[in-house]
Amino acid sequence: MAGQTPEVFSAASTGDLDALARDLDADWALAGRMLRWLASRDAHHPAVALPDTLTPGRGSAWALWLRARVAFLTLDLETLxxxxxxxxxxxxxxxxxxxxxxxxQRRCMAGDPSSVFAMAATLQDEARALSEPTLVVESVLLSALAAASAEDHEEALKRARLAARMAQSERLWLTHFTTSVLLARARRMTGQPHLAGMIARGCLEVAPALFGGWLRWELLHAGVEPPPPRVDNHAERAASLAAAWLCRGERDVLDPLDASVEG
Structure with a gap:
């Protein structure tokens, strides 16, 4: 089963998953479908449901993690x-x-990042021991999120840049989009909104549909009116509501929304 990781993810990204499915265990087939949903630029791609029961193992773990990433990107905290x-x-x-x-991630989003830095460092070492580059980069990305949540924006920028370089070096294209979201935010919070806007605009043109809410939010706060949403979720609705309020000049009513999205 361990050897199926590159095959299922490659097949999911190229659209050949159906042909490969007969050779996959059910848990890896689910992980592949979940990845294809997360990676799709099709705004109408059907959601992939998790079954009530999963066979414990690496494939099921990946399926749950990918579903958690969808929840993170769409601000679906209950599913996360x-x-x-x-x-x-x-x-x-x-x-x-x-x-x-x-x-x-949940602690950072709740505004409680105090223990996350040490957790991220330990996770990075353990991920290296498992020879999982995706998990190594995700650990660095978590430390960037923790720094941003702690309002240490220079440190957040440093770690987000490191995660972006690592993702690019390892050719982790989907993780690279996530690092770009946090890199745009870190650029904005360190007084470089023009760079944040460039990153967000460039990503929005090529990123999967589920990344749209975060990227539209960053575009908005970089001073660029974002395009209309392509999908409907919590993050997209937050960005659309913020854009509408800003167009009417009611900047003060954004404060509670800022806290909920960026906390």
Whole structure:
């Protein structure tokens, strides 16, 4: 099963998953479908549901992690929590790492990043021991998110740039989009909104549809009116509402929304 990781992800990204599905275990087939949903630029791509029962193992852990990433990008905090709980309950080394990544993300989004820096450093070492470059980069990305949540914006920029370089070096194209979102935010928060706008605009042109809400939010705060949303989710609605308010000049009513999205 371990050898199926590159095959299923390659097939999912090229659209050949159906031809490969007969040779995959059910958990890896689910992970591939989840990846194809996350990676799709089709705004009408159907959502992929998680079954009530999953076979413990690496494929199921990846499927849950990918679903958690969708929840993170769309600000679906309930689903993020459920995925984290299911990963916590799974007896698998990859699942345990994914569970802690989700736990760290949730703490940052709740404005409680104090313990996340140490967690991210430990996760990075453990991911290297498992020879999982995606998890290594995600650990660095988590430290950038923690720094941003702690309002240490220079450190957030430093770590986001490192994560972006690592993702590019390892050719982790989907992770690279996530690093670009945080890099745009870090550029904006360090007084470089023009660079944030360039990053967000460039990503929005090529990124999967589910990244749109975060990228439109960054464009808006970089002083660029974002294009209309392509999909409907919490993040897209937040960006659209913020854009409407800014167009009417009611900047003060954005404060609670800023806190909910950036906390």
């Amino acid at each position: 929590a459920r995925c984290g709980a299911r990963l916590e309950a799974m007896d698998d080394p990859h699942a345990r790492l994914f569970a802690r990544l989700v736990r760290g």
